Every structure is written in structure tokens, then in C-alpha cells.
Amino acid sequence: MTAPSTFGLSTEARNLHWLLSNLVEEVPGVHSVTVVSSDGLMLLSSDPGLATAKAAGRQTGPKGSSADLATIVSGIGSLTIGAAKLMDGGGVKQTMVAMEEGSVFVMSISDGSLLGVHATPDCDMSVIAYHMALFVGRAGHVLTPELRSELRKSMESTQ
Numbered sequence: 001m002t003a004p005s006t007f008g009l010s011t012e013a014r015n016l017h018w019l020l021s022n023l024v025e026e027v028p029g030v031h032s033v034t035v036v037s038s039d040g041l042m043l044l045s046s047d048p049g050l051a052t053a054k055a056a057g058r059q060t061g062p063k064g065s066s067a068d069l070a071t072i073v074s075g076i077g078s079l080t081i082g083a084a085k086l087m088d089g090g091g092v093k094q095t096m097v098a099m100e101e102g103s104v105f106v107m108s109i110s111d112g113s114l115l116g117v118h119a120t121p122d123c124d125m126s127v128i129a130y131h132m133a134l135f136v137g138r139a140g141h142v143l144t145p146e147l148r149s150e151l152r153k154s155m156e157s158t159q
Contacts, residue, residue, distance in 0.1 A: 028124070031119060037112075045066035108136075115139075
């Protein structure tokens with residue numbers, strides 16, 4: 001897996017990168033994971049490298065780009081939040097889109113950010129939802145405005 005360098009980042013930022021990397025590496029069926037801010041900007045990404053994914057027989061993330069997954073997650077998040085408002089449904093906790101060739105999961109993080117996962121079509125959805133909830137529980141309280149700013153800057157420097 002290729003991940004952005006964590007050199008020079010705060011302990012909190014490095015921990016979030018580590019949690020995201022573990023989600024991809026440890027949960028069967030996960031292709032890629034991203035965290036998107038409430039304004040739609042990618043904060044974290046853990047996209048499998050093309051060579052590693054092909055060697056392991058896995059498909060890469062949407063179009064092979066973490067930016068594509070972040071865009072999809074942001075759009076799904078906006079759509080479901082709007083739908084919940086129209087239906088007086090309260091806050092959106094999780095959204096899942098099952099397709100013939102994969103699944104996309106989106107879960108709210110306490111600050112309005114979103115966690116998105118692209119997974120295989122035969123993944124165990126309950127296992128993925130469980131691990132996403134663990135990530136949100138561990139990461140949600142540390143995603144301060146200062147940390148979001150640091151993560152944005154680190155993502156901009158790697159693109």
C-alpha cells in the first residue's frame with residue numbers, strides 16, 4: 001500500500017494515518033478508504049498501490065484514484081444529508097451503496113467529516129461497518145480544526 005509520508009506530522013495526524021492504513025490492511029474486502037472534511041476536501045487517503053493491488057489480484061479504488069473516492073463520498077454524504085432533512089430523519093449515521101462490482105460505505109464522523117470505504121462486492125458488510133465505527137470512535141474526538149488544517153496541507157503537498 002502506498003500512503004503519504006507522515007514525516008513532520010503531529011502525533012495525532014500520524015495516528016490517524018496509521019488507523020486508516022490498518023483499516024485497509026486488516027479488513028478483508030476493503031479496496032481503499034478516505035476521510036473527507038465537511039466541506040468536501042480530502043483529509044486522509046489510504047489507496048492501495050497499483051502494483052501491490054495487481055500482484056494481490058485486487059482491483060484498485062475507483063479509477064485507481066483516491067481523489068475519485070473522496071469525490072464520491074462527499075457527493076453521497078451531501079445527498080443523504082439533504083434527503084434526511086427533507087424527510088425529517090435526523091442525522092445520517094451511515095450510507096451503503098451495493099453495486100454488482102463493489103460497495104461504497106459512508107459513515108459520519110462527529111465533526112461533520114465523512115469516512116468512506118470502497119470494498120469488494122462479496123465483502124462482509126457487518127465487519128466493514130464494525131471497523132468503520134471503531135475508526136470513527138477513535139478518530140472523531142481528535143479531528144480538531146487544527147488537525148484538519150494540518151491534514152489538508154499534507155494532502156496538498158503529496159498531490
